[in-house]
Amino acid sequence: xxxxxxxxxxxxxxxxxxxxxxxxxxxxxxxxxxxxxxxxxxxxxxxxxxxxxxxxxxxxxxxxxxxxxxxxxxxxxxxxxxxxxxxxxxxxxxxxxxxxxxxxxxxxxxxxxxxxxxxxxxxxxxxxxxxxxxxxxxxxxxxxxxxxxxxxxxxxxxxxxxxxxxxxxxxxxxxxxxxxxxxxxxxxxxxxxxxxxxxxxxxxxxxxxxxxxxxxxxxxxxxxxxxxxxxxxxxxxxxxxxxxxxxxxxxxxxxxxxxxxxxxxxxxxxxxxxxxxxxxxxxxxxxxxxxxxxxxxxxxxxxxxxxxxxxxxxxxxxxxxxxxxxxxxxxxxxxxxxxxxxxxxxxxxxxxxxxxxxxxxxxxxx
Amino acid sequence: xxxxxxxxxxxxxxxxxxxxxxxxxxxxxxxxxxxxxxxxxxxxxxxxxxxxxxxxxxxxxxxxxxxxxxxxxxxxxxxxxxxxxxxxxxxxxxxxxxxxxxxxxxxxxxxxxxxxxxxxxxxxxxxxxxxxxxxxxxxxxxxxxxxxxxxxxxxxxxxxxxxxxxxxxxxxxxxxxxxxxxxxxxxxxxxxxxxxxxxxxxxxxxxxxxxxxxxxxxxxxxxx
Numbered sequence: 001x002x003x004x005x006x007x008x009x010x011x012x013x014x015x016x017x018x019x020x021x022x023x024x025x026x027x028x029x030x031x032x033x034x035x036x037x038x039x040x041x042x043x044x045x046x047x048x049x050x051x052x053x054x055x056x057x058x059x060x061x062x063x064x065x066x067x068x069x070x071x072x073x074x075x076x077x078x079x080x081x082x083x084x085x086x087x088x089x090x091x092x093x094x095x096x097x098x099x100x101x102x103x104x105x106x107x108x109x110x111x112x113x114x115x116x117x118x119x120x121x122x123x124x125x126x127x128x129x130x131x132x133x134x135x136x137x138x139x140x141x142x143x144x145x146x147x148x149x150x151x152x153x154x155x156x157x158x159x160x161x162x163x164x165x166x167x168x169x170x171x172x173x174x175x176x177x178x179x180x181x182x183x184x185x186x187x188x189x190x191x192x193x194x195x196x197x198x199x200x201x202x203x204x205x206x207x208x209x210x211x212x213x214x215x216x217x218x219x220x221x222x223x224x225x226x227x228x229x230x231x232x233x234x235x236x237x238x239x240x241x242x243x244x245x246x247x248x249x250x251x252x253x254x255x256x257x258x259x260x261x262x263x264x265x266x267x268x269x270x271x272x273x274x275x276x277x278x279x280x281x282x283x284x285x286x287x288x289x290x291x292x293x294x295x296x297x298x299x300x301x302x303x304x305x306x307x308x309x310x311x312x313x314x315x316x317x318x319x320x321x322x323x324x325x326x327x328x329x330x331x332x333x334x335x336x337x338x339x340x341x342x343x344x345x346x347x348x349x350x351x352x353x354x355x356x357x358x359x360x361x362x363x364x365x366x
Numbered sequence: 367x368x369x370x371x372x373x374x375x376x377x378x379x380x381x382x383x384x385x386x387x388x389x390x391x392x393x394x395x396x397x398x399x400x401x402x403x404x405x406x407x408x409x410x411x412x413x414x415x416x417x418x419x420x421x422x423x424x425x426x427x428x429x430x431x432x433x434x435x436x437x438x439x440x441x442x443x444x445x446x447x448x449x450x451x452x453x454x455x456x457x458x459x460x461x462x463x464x465x466x467x468x469x470x471x472x473x474x475x476x477x478x479x480x481x482x483x484x485x486x487x488x489x490x491x492x493x494x495x496x497x498x499x500x501x502x503x504x505x506x507x508x509x510x511x512x513x514x515x516x517x518x519x520x521x522x523x524x525x526x527x528x529x530x531x532x533x534x535x536x537x538x539x540x541x542x543x544x545x546x547x548x549x550x551x552x553x554x555x556x557x558x559x560x561x562x563x564x565x566x567x568x569x570x571x572x573x574x575x576x577x578x579x580x581x582x583x584x585x586x587x588x589x590x
Contacts, residue, residue, distance in 0.1 A: 049488050075491040076499075082492035088485045092507045101503070105494040151493045 004029075004059050004155065004187065007067070008045055010052035017041050017052070017211040023204055025060050028188045030198040030219070033208035039191040040085075042208070043157050046189065047082050048075035059155055081148030081156040085163055087140040089132035095119075095143050096128040102151040110152035122146045122176055138173055149180060156180075156188040162197060177201060195235040199223065199279050200357035207231060224327040226309045229282060229317055236317075237281035238328045240354070244274040253298075254356075260324025264298040269356050277357040282331040285352040287318065289340055297351040303328065305346045308337065318342055320350055328352070367563055373540045374548040374564075381456070381544060382524040385463040389471040389520050390513070392464070397475035398501070419469050423529025430462050431534045452534075459535040459542050463524045471520040478512030479505060511586040515579045522575045525568070 004023040010016065017038040023029040031039045044050040046057060048064060051072060057064040064073045075082075089098050099115045119125045122142045132140060141161055148156060162173055178201065192198050198205060198219065205222045207214040215228050220239050222228050229236035242258040247268050254269040255262050256276055269276060291300050303320040306327065311317045316337040318330045328350055332342075340348070400412055418426055434452040435441045440461075444452055452458030482505055490500045506513070528546040535542035537551070545564055552561035 047492055049491070074496075075488070076494050076496050079494070080492055082489070084485065084489060086485065088489035090486055090489070090504060090508075092510075101490070101495075102493045105499075147493065153492075157492075 004046070004189070006042065006046060006055070006057050008042070008052040008055040010041070010045075010055065015041075015211065019206075019208065019211070019213050021206050021213060021216060023189060023206070023216075024187070026185065026187045027203045028190060028201050029204035029206065030202035031189060031191045031206045031208055032193065032195070032198050033214075034193055037208045038211040039193075039208055040159055043082075043159050043189065043191050046155070047080045047157055048073060048078050049082075079152070079154045081151055081153030083141070083144045083148050083156070083158045083161045085160050087132075087137075087144040089135075089140055089143055089147075091132050093132075094128070095124060095130050095132070095135070098132065098143055098147050099124075099128075099150055102147045106150060106152040113150070115150065118146045118150050121179060141173060142176055145176065145180060154186060156186055158188060158190040160191055160193070162192075162194070174200065195232060195237075196279065196357065199237075199239045200277060224319060224329050226317055226319070229329055229331075230311065234283065235281070236329055236331065237279055237284070238326070239357070240278045240280065240326055240328075242276050242278060244270050244272055244276055246272060256354075256356075258324060259322070259326055261301055261322060263354050265354055265356050266298070267356075278354040279357050280328055280352050280354050282317065282329040285328060285330040285350055287320070287330055287332060287336075287340060287342065287348045288351055289348060291349045295351060297353065299350075299352050299354055301350045301352075303348050303350040305342055305344055305348060307344050308342060310334070316342070320348060322350070368560070370539055370543075371548060371560065371564060374543050374545050377456075377540065377543060378525055378545040381459060381463055382521045384460055385467055385524045386471075386517050386521045388460070388464050389467060390517060393468065393471040393475060393516070393520075397472045398479055398505075400472070400476045401479035415472050416469050418466050423466065423527070424533060426466060427462065427530040427533025430465065430530065434458050434461060434534060454534070454536045454538065454542060456535075456541050459531060459544075462530045462534045463527060466527055466530050467520050467523045470523045471516045474512045474516045474519070475509065478509035482508050511582060514582060518575055518579050522572055526572065 003025045005021070007020045009018050015038070019038070019042055021042070031042055033039055041050060045052050045055055051065065054067055054069070055065055056067045059078075063071050064078055065071060090101065093101060096115065099119065103111060103115050113121070116125075119128055122145065124142060124146060127135065127139060127143070132143070135143065145161065161177070174197075190198070190202060202219050204217070205219040206216040207222065207228055209231060214231055215222055215225060220241070223236075224238050240258050240263070242256040242263060245255045245257040245262065247254050252267060254265045254267065256265055256269070256278065263278060265278065301322055303322050306319040306321050308319075309317045311331060314334045316332055316334050318332060318337065320328050320330060322328065330350070342348070396415070400408060400415070431453055432438050433440045436445065436451055441451060444450065449457070452461060486504050486508065487500050490504045495503065526546065527544070528550070531542070531544055531547060535544070537543050537547055545568060549561050549564045549568070552558070552564065
């Protein structure tokens with residue numbers, strides 16, 4: 001068994017969580033859904049901070065909680081790192097004290113990175129002697145993340161680690177998250193309600209709604225499903241993986257090689273060969289029958305309509321396949337769909353704006 | 367100040383120190399349980415702990431006297447164990463003081479433990495800290511100011527005890543005769559200068575203690 005499995009049926013007051021989830025035992029998975037859908041409870045059950053009656057939790061080949069209630073490994077024996085929404089630093093200890101707390105309790109043979117190196121990795125060296133009360137929100141989350149990693153967890157659980165921050169701060173923190181997962185080969189589960197965060201960081205996705213699992217699977221596959229797209233509403237869209245092929249300084253454009261084609265992205269996106277994820281929102285993708293040269297749209301790619309699905313209020317969701325096999329989603333008006341006579345098999349030109357999602361991702365084999 | 371007065375001071379200090387030590391030992395786990403328990407018994411225990419706050423010391427002393435006496439449950443136990451009768455002994459006085467000052471030690475500790483919240487303890491648990499480790503290295507240091515004020519107030523409150531002492535301890539010089547009782551005797555005998563020496567000293571001591579507690583509390587607030 002090389003995965004993480006959780007089965008919970010739990011009714012607490014007017015809230016019910018009914019989830020049967022299997023996540024890969026390595027790489028980053030996301031539990032995604034609107035606020036109050038049970039994401040945090042699910043994560044707390046994984047950590048053992050909550051004990052759902054009759055619930056089952058298994059990580060790799062170790063049973064953490066058995067359905068018959070006989071086995072329940074308490075959180076401090078699970079070897080999970082947990083980064084809470086509010087960071088939860090120990091206010092009576094300095095930053096160094098907080099990091100040392102974790103390091104001292106890590107198994108001896110896994111104390112490798114050390115406090116100094118971990119601090120350097122998260123740019124905390126200058127803050128080591130400060131007290132948590134004097135830190136900014138972003139700094140606290142960095143300390144919390146470094147602290148969680150210093151305890152040498154086998155599973156890292158992140159409860160909306162970016163939620164307390166504005167957009168600029170988030171963008172600041174994401175590279176650190178990324179570095180963490182590249183440096184340390186451990187499994188991580190991230191709880192989030194922001195699609196871009198999930199698309200950027202996670203290989204595997206569980207979509208939760210009102211305490212129920214709507215869908216689960218590899219992120220790229222899941223994001224182009226109609227039911228998922230409907231659940232994501234305005235944030236629906238596909239994610240493409242590519243590598244930086246060339247930067248054209250004259251145009252300030254980066255060419256990104258994807259399967260069977262090339263994307264144009266604004267700005268410089270890292271050196272040639274950098275793996276990259278690009279997000280193409282369904283609302284940013286329009287379909288045409290011919291490749292018109294008189295457009296300001298950066299990307300025009302030949303595609304074939306796979307299928308269509310009505311999306312309420314005069315809208316249609318169309319799934320199209322690029323030459324290389326990648327699927328994209330378009331949200332077009334019913335009227336346009338009729339005008340273009342969209343139907344499965346129809347050849348179209350996909351016109352879209354692509355957004356790069358953080359460079360340098362260790363995309364692994366996933 | 368006569369040698370008898372000094373002996374009353376010594377008995378008082380001994381009593382207050384022993385009471386404080388016992389209360390910190392018993393009160394800490396009790397306060398921890400009160401702060402974290404979701405049991406239905408919890409409010410009952412909380413009310414019992416708070417009783418000495420509202421009961422007249424005479425009522426408390428009366429029942430303690432009955433309980434510790436030869437026919438009381440505790441009295442029978444101590445007889446059985448060969449300790450002998452507790453009333454009118456230093457040990458009996460100590461037992462009474464522990465009950466009398468219990469809320470003054472338990473309540474600040476309970477409030478502090480509650481204020482810590484689940485957050486830091488859960489964080490510690492996910493950093494591989496077991497329950498005892500969490501208490502010693504997270505909860506206790508975070509509640510350190512409360513330990514200080516609980517100890518100081520517990521001590522000062524025991525020093526100020528009168529009714530319970532009179533009922534179960536009596537007035538035996540060198541053994542159960544404490545400061546407050548000595549002041550009472552001096553006033554009864556119209557020995558005002560002697561009463562002044564003890565009463566004034568107690569007044570100054572109590573003020574200094576409370577002042578120190580509030581200064582420390584204020585520093586604690588400023589830090590967070």
